[in-house]
Amino acid sequence: MGLYPAIEPYDQGMLDVGDGNHVYWETSGNPHGKPAVVLHGGPGSRTSPNLRRYFDPDAYRIVLLDQRGAGRSLPRASDHDTDMSVNTTAHLMSDLERLRAHLCIERWLVWGVSWGSVLGLRYAQTHPGVVSELVLTGVATGSDAEVALLTRGLGKIFPEAHERFLAVLPTGERDGNPAAAYNRLLESPDAEVRARAARAWTDWETATIPAPPGSVARFEDPEFRMGFARTVTHYWGNDHFLGDGNDEGVVLRDAHRLKGIPGTLVQGSLDFGNLLGIVWRLHHAWPDSELVIVDEAGHDAGEVGDEALLAATDKYARAGARTEA
Numbered sequence: 001m002g003l004y005p006a007i008e009p010y011d012q013g014m015l016d017v018g019d020g021n022h023v024y025w026e027t028s029g030n031p032h033g034k035p036a037v038v039l040h041g042g043p044g045s046r047t048s049p050n051l052r053r054y055f056d057p058d059a060y061r062i063v064l065l066d067q068r069g070a071g072r073s074l075p076r077a078s079d080h081d082t083d084m085s086v087n088t089t090a091h092l093m094s095d096l097e098r099l100r101a102h103l104c105i106e107r108w109l110v111w112g113v114s115w116g117s118v119l120g121l122r123y124a125q126t127h128p129g130v131v132s133e134l135v136l137t138g139v140a141t142g143s144d145a146e147v148a149l150l151t152r153g154l155g156k157i158f159p160e161a162h163e164r165f166l167a168v169l170p171t172g173e174r175d176g177n178p179a180a181a182y183n184r185l186l187e188s189p190d191a192e193v194r195a196r197a198a199r200a201w202t203d204w205e206t207a208t209i210p211a212p213p214g215s216v217a218r219f220e221d222p223e224f225r226m227g228f229a230r231t232v233t234h235y236w237g238n239d240h241f242l243g244d245g246n247d248e249g250v251v252l253r254d255a256h257r258l259k260g261i262p263g264t265l266v267q268g269s270l271d272f273g274n275l276l277g278i279v280w281r282l283h284h285a286w287p288d289s290e291l292v293i294v295d296e297a298g299h300d301a302g303e304v305g306d307e308a309l310l311a312a313t314d315k316y317a318r319a320g321a322r323t324e325a
Contacts, residue, residue: 003053039116044231046071078227142240143249180237255285268297
């Protein structure tokens with residue numbers, strides 16, 4: 001049936017969230033509809049107008065935002081002077097709570113993609129009373145095992161690209177945590193070192209995670225490339241600031257905290273994250289979840305995945321209408 005027609009925001013702004021940060025937000029759809037917030041990927045990507053189209057605009061009040069340092073939010077992570085110490089998972093969840101209060105929303109559906117699924121899951125685990133449902137795709141949980149797979153394990157599948165990926169690192173740092181080592185390069189006072197590291201990091205990402213052409217093209221923008229690489233490595237090199245310290249990860253460990261929150265997980269069968277069985281384990285540890293596997297699809301579940309995501313938001317819109325009635 002395709003996504004809903006393109007729409008424009010009816011309101012938008014920059015929210016002061018503290019620490020010198022201002023987060024871009026917008027609302028579209030029905031001002032009196034069921035609230036839903038969209039969490040983009042990365043960390044360090046940005047929201048997209050296309051994400052509004054996963055929701056019936058007559059049924060939903062759709063909230064989009066650019067997370068700290070990303071997109072239109074200020075200051076940008078691409079600016080070397082931006083303080084990344086105040087860009088952590090805890091800060092992003094606090095920002096969501098400030099935005100929810102600013103918009104006078106009691107509870108909202110949380111829709112997340114890739115990193116947005118990690119953030120959405122942890123937000124729901126720590127703020128269960130404000131999350132009505134979860135709709136997640138390209139599911140991840142932010143565990144050390146997932147980072148190790150994406151930065152080291154895939155080297156056996158993409159050996160040539162991985163050799164180029166490691167070649168940028170100092171010889172003594174090629175056997176440790178590549179994300180942390182790259183982050184040190186991206187914090188270098190030397191602009192050429194930072195630029196070379198950002199290019200190498202995004203080259204590795206595009207070599208291993210097939211994505212729509214528009215997603216790849218954004219890496220040709222030096223500013224976006226720098227902000228994205230700096231933010232991803234900042235999170236991946238620091239256990240996603242989840243304070244866990246083991247391979248399995250705190251999100252999967254705390255899956256029981258999602259009890260009572262309905263959720264839909266839409267996952268491509270060829271998503272490399274499936275090599276660890278993460279989404280299966282999450283689904284079985286979360287009885288209120290529904291898992292939709294899309295055959296022959298990767299991290300982006302494609303058109304069939306879009307249909308499953310639309311079916312989920314339509315279902316939850318109807319559920320919300322029955323509740324209000």
